[in-house]
């Protein structure tokens with residue numbers, strides 16, 4: 001069996017080689033993400049895997065179909081960059097890795113929230129000017145005195161709920177689905193209650209047409225003026241312009257963003273500061289905003305699991321089996 005693996009970094013190579021040896025599969029790796037420009041490289045292989053960060057169009061699935069390839073194993077949770085129906089039309093079974101390490105993402109969200117809660121960025125900004133003072137505007141609160149509002153409590157939101165709960169915070173949750181196993185950690189409620197009562201609002205829903213811009217001007221107006229918004233899910237869940245307005249008008253207190261809309265143009269790349277989009281530059285200049293380049297997932301466990309789970313699924317489907325991680 002031969003698998004073509006796109007978007008493999010130097011760091012990931014050992015995990016792939018180890019899996020290949022253990023499973024007696026030949027794996028060819030390249031660093032470039034899968035796109036319509038390099039789909040042809042998979043000719044002669046039985047299966048394919050890619051990270052799934054870059055959007056692909058139908059031509060990619062059509063090319064795979066031509067080569068007799070029956071699957072594409074995506075190595076991340078979100079499949080919003082894939083056209084699920086088009087893949088199905090071309091006989092391509094798409095799989096994702098639904099839970100490579102929910103704790104990795106949850107811990108990043110909590111870390112950002114704690115950083116902002118204790119106003120570390122504000123102090124760093126002051127100290128860089130030689131100002132080592134503190135005052136009423138920088139006084140903080142303990143996490144166990146906070147109400148946390150989680151929007152979406154699946155794998156990552158659920159893990160986040162457990163961490164905040166262990167820290168002694170009151171945790172409110174809004175989700176379309178109910179999960180009884182989270183009862184010890186959360187109080188389920190409606191979105192309006194989450195928005196209006198929470199000191200920290202953390203987003204954990206996938207990006208769907210129904211969740212795009214789910215946090216916009218109207219929602220910011222419902223939040224507490226000291227609320228901290230955390231987005232470690234997808235940038236497009238938040239209307240970025242409305243977020244900037246809300247921060248500038250002091251409708252909310254702070255924001256931690258591991259994802260930004262349009263991040264595909266610059267996250268993961270080494271750019272000159274002047275090449276960066278204006279909204280990023282505005283946000284990054286605010287001491288009460290923390291932006292990280294979509295690295296909440298980036299832990300050793302997550303890297304190993306996402307690689308191994310995706311390759312296991314590819315192998316299963318090539319051999320005619322089914323994967324419970326099928327998304328289309």
Ligand code: NAD
Nearest residue numbers: 077078152153154155156175176177205206232233296297
């Ligand atoms: P999941 O599918 O386990 O959970 C998502 C939850 O959102 C589900 O419980 C679902 O019912 C709920 N939901 C869906 N639509 C909703 C809506 N309109 N309102 C309220 N709740 C809604 O997914 P997960 O593993 O927890 O991941 C969540 C998202 O996190 C992923 O889709 C991905 O976009 C993002 N993510 C980011 C990183 C990162 O590195 N920053 C890494 C992995 C995942």
